[in-house]
Amino acid sequence: MESSEEAAVEKCRVHLRPGTLRDAARATLHLLPCEVLVNRPAPVDRFFTPAIRQGPDGLEVSFRGRKLRGEEVVVPPGLVGYVMAMEEQGEVSMEKDFSEGDEREEQERAEPREALERDFDQFIGAIASFSRFTLWGLETIPGPDAKVRGALTWPSLAAAIHAQVPED
Amino acid sequence: MDRGGPAGARRHVLLLPEYLKDASKKMKSGLMFVKLVNPCSGEGTIYLFDLCLQQLFEIKVFKEKHHSWFIDQSVQSGGLLHFATPMDPLFLLLHYLRKADKEGKFQPLDQVVLDDTFPNCILLLRLPDLEKLLQHVTEEKEVDKKKYYKYSKEKTIKWLGKKVQQTVSALKTNNVNVSARVQATAFFSGDPFSSDKEEDYVCYAHGLISDYIPKELSDDLAKYLKLPEPSVPLPSPPSKGLHNELLQSLRAITLNLKYECPCTFPAFVFVQGSHVVEKFRDFSRAEPALRCFFPDRRKQQPGSEGGFTSC
Amino acid sequence: MDFSELDRDNTGRCRLSSPVPAVCRQEPCVLGVDEAGRGPVLGPMVYAICYCPLSRLGDLEALKVADSKTLSESERDRLFVKMEKDRDFVGWALDVLSPNLISTSMLGRVKYNLNSLSHDTATGLVQYALDQGVKVAQVFVDTVGLPETYQERLQQRFPGIEVTVKAKADALYPVVSAASICAKVARDQAVKSWHFVEKLQDLDADYGSGYPNDPKTKAWLRKHVEPVFGFPQFVRFSWRTAQSILEKEAEGVIWEDSLTGDQEGPGRIMSYFSKGPRTHPRLPHRYFQERGLESATIL
Numbered sequence: 198m199e200s201s202e203e204a205a206v207e208k209c210r211v212h213l214r215p216g217t218l219r220d221a222a223r224a225t226l227h228l229l230p231c232e233v234l235v236n237r238p239a240p241v242d243r244f245f246t247p248a249i250r251q252g253p254d255g256l257e258v259s260f261r262g263r264k265l266r267g268e269e270v271v272v273p274p275g276l277v278g279y280v281m282a283m284e285e286q287g288e289v290s291m292e293k294d295f296s297e298g299d300e301r302e303e304q305e306r307a308e309p310r311e312a313l314e315r316d317f318d319q320f321i322g323a324i325a326s327f328s329r330f331t332l333w334g335l336e337t338i339p340g341p342d343a344k345v346r347g348a349l350t351w352p353s354l355a356a357a358i359h360a361q362v363p364e365d
Numbered sequence: 366m367d368r369g370g371p372a373g374a375r376r377h378v379l380l381l382p383e384y385l386k387d388a389s390k391k392m393k394s395g396l397m398f399v400k401l402v403n404p405c406s407g408e409g410t411i412y413l414f415d416l417c418l419q420q421l422f423e424i425k426v427f428k429e430k431h432h433s434w435f436i437d438q439s440v441q442s443g444g445l446l447h448f449a450t451p452m453d454p455l456f457l458l459l460h461y462l463r464k465a466d467k468e469g470k471f472q473p474l475d476q477v478v479l480d481d482t483f484p485n486c487i488l489l490l491r492l493p494d495l496e497k498l499l500q501h502v503t504e505e506k507e508v509d510k511k512k513y514y515k516y517s518k519e520k521t522i523k524w525l526g527k528k529v530q531q532t533v534s535a536l537k538t539n540n541v542n543v544s545a546r547v548q549a550t551a552f553f554s555g556d557p558f559s560s561d562k563e564e565d566y567v568c569y570a571h572g573l574i575s576d577y578i579p580k581e582l583s584d585d586l587a588k589y590l591k592l593p594e595p596s597v598p599l600p601s602p603p604s605k606g607l608h609n610e611l612l613q614s615l616r617a618i619t620l621n622l623k624y625e626c627p628c629t630f631p632a633f634v635f636v637q638g639s640h641v642v643e644k645f646r647d648f649s650r651a652e653p654a655l656r657c658f659f660p661d662r663r664k665q666q667p668g669s670e671g672g673f674t675s676c
Numbered sequence: 677m678d679f680s681e682l683d684r685d686n687t688g689r690c691r692l693s694s695p696v697p698a699v700c701r702q703e704p705c706v707l708g709v710d711e712a713g714r715g716p717v718l719g720p721m722v723y724a725i726c727y728c729p730l731s732r733l734g735d736l737e738a739l740k741v742a743d744s745k746t747l748s749e750s751e752r753d754r755l756f757v758k759m760e761k762d763r764d765f766v767g768w769a770l771d772v773l774s775p776n777l778i779s780t781s782m783l784g785r786v787k788y789n790l791n792s793l794s795h796d797t798a799t800g801l802v803q804y805a806l807d808q809g810v811k812v813a814q815v816f817v818d819t820v821g822l823p824e825t826y827q828e829r830l831q832q833r834f835p836g837i838e839v840t841v842k843a844k845a846d847a848l849y850p851v852v853s854a855a856s857i858c859a860k861v862a863r864d865q866a867v868k869s870w871h872f873v874e875k876l877q878d879l880d881a882d883y884g885s886g887y888p889n890d891p892k893t894k895a896w897l898r899k900h901v902e903p904v905f906g907f908p909q910f911v912r913f914s915w916r917t918a919q920s921i922l923e924k925e926a927e928g929v930i931w932e933d934s935l936t937g938d939q940e941g942p943g944r945i946m947s948y949f950s951k952g953p954r955t956h957p958r959l960p961h962r963y964f965q966e967r968g969l970e971s972a973t974i975l
Contacts, residue, residue, distance in 0.1 A: 207409055207483050211398040211975060215389030215417075218381070226378070227435040228444055234928040236375055239440040239904035243875040248909060250687060259687070261906050261922075261929050262779035262913025277386055280436050281377040283975075313394050313416070321377070321398070321975070325437065335931060336785055345446065347967035348427040350539065352380070354963075355423070355450035357535030358573060362501065362527035377975060398975055406958065411972040424972040425964070431932045440904050440927075447972060541963070572961040580958065 210318045211283070217322035224280055224325030228345065230265065230335040255338045256331065267333040268340075273349055278327040284320040376436055379447040382422075385415060392417040398424070399485035404460040405576050409483060412457075413449050419493045423452035454492050455524075456577040459502055461486065462516040463579070471506050471513035474499070521582070522589045525574060529590060532570035533563075543569035568592055677862055683871050686720070687776045687909060692862065693769035694760070696808045700767055703729035704813035707805060708851035709798045711818070712744065712859035714790070716886030717893060717915040719867040721778060723797040724770035724859035726851055727810055732765045736850050743847040744856040749864060756861045759854060768858045769804055771797050772866055775912045776873075782914035785933055794820045799833055806834075814838045816852045818845040874908045876900075888917035901925045 227245070249258045249267075256267040272278045332339050332346075339346070389396070395416035403410035413422035425448045432444025458478065465477040474495065480486040496512060499505065501524040503514040536543055543565045567590055575583035682690045707727035714721055728736050739758050747755070759766050773793065781788040798817060805812055815837050819826060827841035842848060846856040867886070872879065880899060884892025898921060900907060906922050907913065913922075960970055 207400050208485065209400075210485060212394060213396040213398065213413070215392045215394070215396050218386045218389045224437045225435075226437075228446075229433045229435065230431060230932070231433060232431045232444075232930040233433040233440045233442055233904060234930065235904075236439070236441050237904070237927070238438055239435065240902065241435045241438050241440075243877075244902060244905040244908070245435065247875060248687060248873045250685065259776055259780050259909065262776075262783045262918075263931065264780035264784065272380060275383050276380045277383050279379050279381060281379055282374060283377075313397065318397075324376070335933075344429050344966070344968040345427055348425075348446065348448070348969050351425060351448055351967065351969060352382075352450045354532075354535055354539050354541070354573075355425075355448075355452075357539075358528065358532050358577075359423075359451055359453040360531060361453070361498075362524060362531060403971055406971070408971075408973060411975050424975075425969045426972040427968050428970060429968045431930055448969070569963070573963055576961045576964070 208317070210313070210315070212314055212318055212320050213281070214320060214322040217324070218277075218279065218326075221279060221323040221326040224327050226278070226280075226327050226330035227267075228270075228330055228332050229260065230333055230339075231260070231263070256333075258333070260333075264336050265333040266336060266338045267331050268338055269329055270332045270346065270349070271329045272327065273352060276352060278330070279323040280325040280327070281321050282324045284322060286319070376434070376439070376441050377447060378434060378436070378441070378445060379449060381449050382451070385418070385449075388415065388418050397488075399483075399488060401457060401483050401486055401489075402460055402480065404456050404578055407579075412452070414488050414491075416488070416491055419491065421452050421454045421457070421489070421492060422449040424449055453577075454489055454495075455498050455502060457486070457489055458495075458499070459516075459521065459578065459582075462499075462503060462514065463582075466516035469515075471504075471515045473511060473513055477514065518585070522585055525578065525582070525586045526589055528574050529567060529570045529586070532573055533566045536566055536570060541569070564592075677865060679865060679869060682772055682866060683869070686772075686774050686866075686871060687873060688774055689777055690772040690774070691769065691804070692772070693804070693808075694763055694767050696767050696805075696810055697728075697763060697765050699729050699732070699765050700727060701809040701811060703731055704811050705729050706733060706814045706816070706851050707802065707810070707812050708845070708849055708853070708855040709801065709815065709817040710744075710846050710852050710856035710859050711794060711798075711820070712856065712863040713867075713886075714794070714820075715888075717888045717897070717912050717917050718883055718886035718910055719775055719870065720863065721773045721794075722770055722859045722863040722866065723773070723794065723801060724768060724855045724862065725798075725801045725805060726759070726766065726768045726855040726858055727805060727812065728766045728851065730813060733850065735762070736766060736854060739854075741850050741853040741857060743844075743853055744860040745846070747857070752857050752861050752864075755854075755857050759857070766854070767805075767810065768855070769801055769808075770858055770862050771801060772862060773797060774909070776909040779909075779911075779913040782912075791821045795826065795829065799830065802830075802834060802837075812837050815840070816845050816849040817841045818852055818856070819843045870910060872908050872910060874905075876908060888915060894921075897921050898925065903927050 225241075225246075227241070245258065245260065249256055251257075252266070254266070256269075258265050258267065332343060334340075334343070385396070396413070397416075398411055398413050400409040401412050402408070411424045413424060414420070415422070427446040427448070429444065434441040434444055461478045461480070465472055475487075475490060478486050478489055496505075499514055500520075502517060502521040504517050504520070505515075506513045544562075571583070571587060571590055571592060574586070578586070677692055679692070681692075705727045706729075707725055709723070709725050711721060711723045713719060739755060739762070741755055741759075744752055759768070778790070778793070781793050782790060798820075802812065802815060812834075815830065815834065817826070817830065817840070819841055823841040823843060827839055830841065831837075831839045840849075845852040847853070880896060882892065883896035884890040886893055888894070894917065897907065897911065897918060900911075901921060902908075903926050906926050907918060911918050913919070959965065964970060
């Protein structure tokens with residue numbers, strides 16, 4: 198939903214391609230304690246991964262001459278992590294072009310596609326999935342007080358807040 | 366292999382309920398992110414619809430300064446982590462019901478849930494069991510098998526009261542620390558915070574629910590729950606200009622600070638002798654949560670740099 | 677020298693040592709301390725001690741050890757082999773401080789400068805000799821920083837030992853010369869057989885002397901900049917030369933303790949203030965604030 202046309206943004210739907218949720222390959226993720234001011238390819242497997250050591254109190258590595266200490270964080274049960282990428286405008290999706298005919302018919306009976314997908318809509322798809330990531334702290338292990346660990350407890354509280362209230 | 370556009374493109378890291386993956390087997394479309402009005406802030410906010418499961422999801426984003434992702438062989442600035450969690454659609458419907466109530470009449474839902482700025486709100490009408498849900502917040506009439514609704518504040522407050530109740534029990538089972546005292550350590554612990562009072566839980570739950578409703582409803586709900594008046598607003602400072610500005614900002618900082626370890630407070634405040642520090646010092650005398658930053662100078666040891674280390 | 681431990685992991689600190697000659701546990705000994713590779717922007721720094729009984733100092737001098745800087749590499753290697761032959765009365769120990777250890781120490785939240793790192797390493801090696809049972813009576817140290825304060829500190833740490841810290845000690849005292857040879861031989865060998873932690877392609881081994889003012893070294897640094905990771909760990913990131921190349925040729929990286937113009941100081945105060953409470957009439961509930969969570973407004 199990054200668009201310069203502010204007016205179009207609110208109308209736009211970003212369709213998440215359901216098939217990509219099943220097919221996404223596993224990805225390795227590291228959450229770093231610094232802001233790298235760019236989105237770009239980076240040879241993580243050549244520079245970073247081989248330098249990770251198991252220290253006395255957790256994982257150790259260095260990045261740009263700074264010491265990092267880290268630990269594995271597991272995605273809470275019932276959740277799956279996805280890395281998603283917006284499809285470029287005009288990009289032709291494989292799924293769009295080669296939908297299996299028989300399923301398509303059933304699909305369209307259930308939900309006419311045109312009603313949901315409009316010309317100005319965007320598409321997003323999962324390109325990878327994960328069930329754990331490595332959380333790094335600058336010189337110290339992030340530990341149980343890491344903010345992101347707190348954030349990971351949100352889905353279980355959210356479930357309670359948004360559950361239907363009992364009838365009178 | 367380059368999947369999904371150029372490698373330098375933005376990636377979104379998102380946690381989804383696992384059942385969405387299983388449900389996706391049967392569908393080709395119907396999962397979509399749209400912008401709808403946030404019932405608390407009034408700002409456009411992202412929600413996710415699954416029209417196959419007929420469910421609405423709220424999207425929260427984890428954001429912490431100075432973070433980035435390594436995702437396989439790429440780097441992503443920002444280090445954002447999105448959460449999609451099921452959301453009670455009634456919070457979003459309430460926004461429209463309350464708006465329509467200004468006309469003071471019973472209306473069919475499809476005439477209520479309309480929005481020029483966020484036209485995707487009509488997707489809310491596709492969610493299941495709306496009739497049942499609406500009973501919690503509306504009076505209804507049926508004419509020629511068509512339902513007409515009118516917002517009911519009394520019912521809504523009662524419904525919100527139940528929401529608070531179920532949130533209170535969830536806070537307890539999740540061991541959330543709800544006490545107002547400064548807590549430097551964990552978000553949760555084995556210790557069930559036995560010292561936390563019931564009132565603290567209700568107050569906290571009220572605050573959480575208030576993030577889904579407009580301010581006015583939040584205030585009414587507080588009265589209904591017989592919560593004490595918030596102690597936050599300080600007497601207005603008499604002076605104007607920079608002084609006023611500073612105090613306002615400091616008050617904002619203080620509100621944040623009350624819930625954080627004082628030691629995480631940025632060191633910039635400790636530029637000794639600067640104008641800001643002096644204002645802050647004055648202010649901190651009036652604000653107990655801040656006193657540890659500026660211990661009484663008379664008590665200071667010679668050569669000591671102040672109370673920073675004692676926090 | 678057996679570098680197998682260093683080959684296994686060269687991201688930290690590695691200690692190598694000779695067996696302690698039996699005589700050194702019986703007779704009062706003289707011990708010299710020196711380093712090699714303090715200045716270069718590349719590779720490890722090595723601290724070495726060498727010791728022998730006071731009674732055998734003449735035999736050590738007879739080896740014609742001299743300041744390692746005045747010797748060619750082959751002469752140093754030859755002298756080190758001689759000392760190894762005299763292992764019945766000469767002992768040595770050394771610490772290889774990896775460039776990664778130097779970088780992470782000097783760039784730490786609490787800055788650990790090279791002098792402190794050097795002093796602590798030297799102290800650690802003297803203590804190591806004592807722990808091994810060497811009867812250390814006199815210690816001679818080539819200076820790092822001001823000799824007076826360093827000497828005072830070492831003397832306080834080892835009150836029973838006569839400590840002498842002096843500039844050019846490596847030229848003045850044969851036992852320090854011997855230590856300097858150990859250090860230099862080890863540093864050369866470590867650099868030559870350096871096992872890069874990174875899986876690098878097209879690695880150019882021709883990096884000159886490793887000193888920051890060497891044009892070859894500078895050219896090597898420029899050639900091996902990786903936009904995200906900067907350099908391989910073989911490079912001391914804490915050196916000014918390395919940092920200025922990264923500033924120009926690598927992507928920006930900001931740490932929470934980074935001192936950059938608009939992150940710290942008055943600018944930050946003002947930006948906090950100008951945001952103020954007015955533009956955000958209602959902050960998210962403290963539950964969300966404490967967890968860094970907010971409602972997503974863009975995807």
